[in-house]
Amino acid sequence: MIVLGLILLLVGVLIGMNLLTTIGGTLILVGAILWILGATGRAVGGRKHFF
Template sequence: MIALGVILLLIGFIAKIAILWTLGIIVLVVGLILVLLGSTGRAVGGRRHWY
């Protein structure tokens, strides 16, 4: 999700498309939150590990 967020941010910035910029920020923040929850050992979405 973090990689997708960064890609959307870059495409939105280069193409000057505001909706892609906004979606990129949202996806990036959600990805970072999931990384933080996963690194603390907390189960995310009912699973402790995602493979």
């Protein structure tokens, strides 16, 4: 999710499309939150590890 967000963010900046930049930034943020919650051992969505 973080990688997809980074790709969309870069494409959005290079093309100049604000929608892709916003979606990419949001995906990076959500992916980072899920990664941190999973790393602390907290169950995310009923799963101990979120891949």
